[in-house]
Amino acid sequence: MDWWVWLLIVLLVVVVLVGAFALVQARRRAGGVIASRGGKKGSRKVTDA
Amino acid sequence: MRAKEVAKRPVVTLHGEDIAQVRDIVYDASGGNVAGFTLAGRGIFAGPLKTGLSWEQVHGMGPDAVIVADEDALHPQADVVSKGAGGGGDVLGSRVLTDTGTDLGKVVDVILQVGTVLDVVGYEIEPHDGKNVFLPLPDTLAVSKENLVVPDAAQEFMTDDLAGFGASVEAFRSRLEGERR
Numbered sequence: 228m229d230w231w232v233w234l235l236i237v238l239l240v241v242v243v244l245v246g247a248f249a250l251v252q253a254r255r256r257a258g259g260v261i262a263s264r265g266g267k268k269g270s271r272k273v274t275d276a
Numbered sequence: 277m278r279a280k281e282v283a284k285r286p287v288v289t290l291h292g293e294d295i296a297q298v299r300d301i302v303y304d305a306s307g308g309n310v311a312g313f314t315l316a317g318r319g320i321f322a323g324p325l326k327t328g329l330s331w332e333q334v335h336g337m338g339p340d341a342v343i344v345a346d347e348d349a350l351h352p353q354a355d356v357v358s359k360g361a362g363g364g365g366d367v368l369g370s371r372v373l374t375d376t377g378t379d380l381g382k383v384v385d386v387i388l389q390v391g392t393v394l395d396v397v398g399y400e401i402e403p404h405d406g407k408n409v410f411l412p413l414p415d416t417l418a419v420s421k422e423n424l425v426v427p428d429a430a431q432e433f434m435t436d437d438l439a440g441f442g443a444s445v446e447a448f449r450s451r452l453e454g455e456r457r
Contacts, residue, residue: 248321252320258283258314259368260366260367261367262365263304
């Protein structure tokens with residue numbers, strides 16, 4: 228195969244890997260509401276903008 | 277406000293630095309308040325952080341950002357989240373049961389009210405049939421495992437209108453207060 232075909236394949240693989248990594252990280256950043264026992268409680272009034 | 281609206285909200289210092297974003301809302305299982313937040317980094321390739329933000333370190337909370345004094349407000353996540361017995365589970369998706377054994381549906385969101393503490397005032401529930409409803413909660417409520425048990429009387433104060441939900445919560449809590457006297 229020509230060199231540019233290999234280059235294209237390598238670029239494609241890199242793009243897919245970067246995309247997959249970004250997707251995984253986005254999922255890891257997504258959170259929820261977790262129940263915790265004994266977490267700290269606040270006592271100061273804060274501004275509700 | 278809904279808990280899902282708080283997730284992904286940026287954490288910004290008073291100097292304007294964008295240091296993190298909210299990942300999880302940490303619900304104190306021994307009470308009815310939010311203890312703090314777990315955090316994730318900012319940016320497309322950033323993952324979860326090992327630091328957390330306790331509620332007492334929050335300087336202000338608006339619709340677009342959580343404000344802290346500076347980066348020192350962040351502490352190791354273990355200080356905020358304690359996954360002991362009865363804790364650690366995701367409240368979203370949990371089943372809601374009354375104390376008389378009626379299954380009301382599953383939690384799709386948690387309703388919060390900002391004040392001296394970040395009070396968990398209700399659940400948005402997806403019933404087995406029909407549209408979502410808002411269920412008021414008592415001042416303090418133990419949360420654990422996959423079932424959330426609420427007082428049976430809360431059913432009478434359920435509403436499908438978030439705008440009028442504050443009044444439902446007040447009425448429900450006043451009634452519980454009256455029953456305790």
